[in-house]
Amino acid sequence: NPLDAPGVDPFTVAAQAAERIAEISGVARHDIALTLGSGWGRAAELMGETVATIPATEIPGFSKPALVGHVGTLRSVRLPSGKHALVIGARTHYYEGHGVRRVVHSVRTAAAAGATTMILTNGAGGIKETWTPGTPVLISDHINLTADSPLEGATFIDLTDLYSSRLRGIAREVAPELDEGVYCQFRGPHYETPAEVQMAKAIGGHIVGMSTALEAIAARQAGMEVLGLSLITNLAAGIQKTPLSHEEVIEAGRAAEPVISDLLARVVER
Numbered sequence: 511n512p513l514d515a516p517g518v519d520p521f522t523v524a525a526q527a528a529e530r531i532a533e534i535s536g537v538a539r540h541d542i543a544l545t546l547g548s549g550w551g552r553a554a555e556l557m558g559e560t561v562a563t564i565p566a567t568e569i570p571g572f573s574k575p576a577l578v579g580h581v582g583t584l585r586s587v588r589l590p591s592g593k594h595a596l597v598i599g600a601r602t603h604y605y606e607g608h609g610v611r612r613v614v615h616s617v618r619t620a621a622a623a624g625a626t627t628m629i630l631t632n633g634a635g636g637i638k639e640t641w642t643p644g645t646p647v648l649i650s651d652h653i654n655l656t657a658d659s660p661l662e663g664a665t666f667i668d669l670t671d672l673y674s675s676r677l678r679g680i681a682r683e684v685a686p687e688l689d690e691g692v693y694c695q696f697r698g699p700h701y702e703t704p705a706e707v708q709m710a711k712a713i714g715g716h717i718v719g720m721s722t723a724l725e726a727i728a729a730r731q732a733g734m735e736v737l738g739l740s741l742i743t744n745l746a747a748g749i750q751k752t753p754l755s756h757e758e759v760i761e762a763g764r765a766a767e768p769v770i771s772d773l774l775a776r777v778v779e780r
């Protein structure tokens with residue numbers, strides 16, 4: 511992967527990736543980009559007409575998906591407004607151990623492709639007991655527990671209102687019932703112990719996951735406006751009485767898919 515070469519500039523690779531996307535899709539500029547996490551996969555076809563479906567392996571810096579079910583493709587979608595959305599279905603997770611550059615490459619590529627809005631979605635564990643599996647929630651802020659950053663060198667970036675209150679306002683106009691919470695990114699790939707979930711709660715977290723925070727920081731560095739949405743597919747360990755199971759997670763995501771994909775399509779239309 512070109513991003514692994516020592517001394518390579520990740521923004522150069524992102525520019526090459528954006529160029530390739532423009533070539534293959536025939537779309538010179540994408541106005542908005544979305545990363546679809548567990549349970550959000552259906553949103554792409556609901557939000558507009560797919561102009562091109564691009565295998566991630568065709569694009570410099572992207573890698574084959576590690577998760578079964580995560581189809582490693584990017585889609586160029588023409589929205590009813592005539593704008594274009596770049597839908598990224600090939601997220602690289604931090605726990606794959608390929609380094610932060612690979613984790614945030616899709617965001618940097620989206621910015622290089624012209625996107626000024628980055629919508630980050632994920633599947634996550636819920637700490638708030640009122641959230642049942644299948645509940646989508648807005649991310650109001652994050653706590654980055656990875657002890658890592660996509661920023662290199664003295665790039666002191668402000669992260670105030672990182673999860674745009676303007677975009678959250680629009681989302682709530684579309685779906686007033688949406689709750690919100692603070693997202694804690696753990697390194698994973700193990701789920702948290704009940705004690706770690708209580709720690710996350712004690713430090714102000716409401717959602718536990720293994721993605722998104724590092725991507726959001728990179729999106730801010732690229733000057734993009736960020737909207738984050740978590741699909742609560744399970745209550746975090748210790749919050750619910752039964753042990754976590756990956757099957758339960760997949761099932762909850764599948765059941766919620768039509769609802770949240772429609773929600774996302776309506777938010778994007780705005």
Ligand SMILES: Nc1nc2[nH]c(I)nc2c(=O)[nH]1
Nearest residue numbers: 633634635718719720743746
């Ligand atoms: N860290 C963490 N990530 C998750 N992703 C999903 I789906 N559920 C969880 C969870 O309970 N904890």
